[in-house]
Amino acid sequence: MSAKVCVVTGAGPALGAAYSARFAAAGYKVAMLARSEPQLRELAAGIDGAEPYPTDVTDADAVAATFAAIRSELGPVDVLIHNAGNAVFGSFTEVDVKAFEQGWRVNTLALFLCAREAMADMGPNGSGSIVVTGATASIRGGAPFAAFASAKAAQRSLAQSMARSLGPQGIHVAYIIVDGVVDTPTTREFFSDKADDFYLDPSDIADTVYDVTQQKRSAWTFELDVRPFAEKW
16 A cells, blocks of 8 residues: 655745654655745755655646646645745734735635645545644734734635535545744744743644544544643633
8 A cells, every 4th residue: 555645835944844744754755845945855855755846835837737746756645734824914004915915825825726736636535634724813813913814814714614515525624723832943032031831842733733634534623723731821
């Protein structure tokens, strides 16, 4: 039996790399997608079983070409982790039109494009998982989150619609709300006064996402949130 295939979009050095490493450790062949080709190739080189596919996931033609290459080189897609995101901050009067649109394109349009390609494999098989990295902003729009919150809310609604239509076909769609600050060198520098228990460990989030994809059909999760145990919420 050939290894299953997992596609990870937004495959950067934090969550994207953690997702890729977790599924590769479980025996999956992993396709890592991101726009930054040098960084992507470096990350993939450090993960056994992972391959880099430089792609702009907001470009329909590029997405179609990449998924065709993945099918040819790795096999049909079993799991799609949509981790690509765009976080532009500012109030309604501060965010410009281009930034507002780009937030929607990366968070929502890219999910639409990648999920449709994944469905070309999952649909005929009657199985598969699509997991989306969400954010608290998807359910609560703070003043400085005009672009980000609206894009994430649209993403969450799309994922919910997908879950309702694809679930009866055997495809599990789940939305993971990351409620907190993910541990990266950048966030450590920005929040230099915070203790270790302030942060979410990317590897721990990846474990949770992997577990969601292994759930039995009688008890699927659509939405769950992850946060550090010490956070006051």
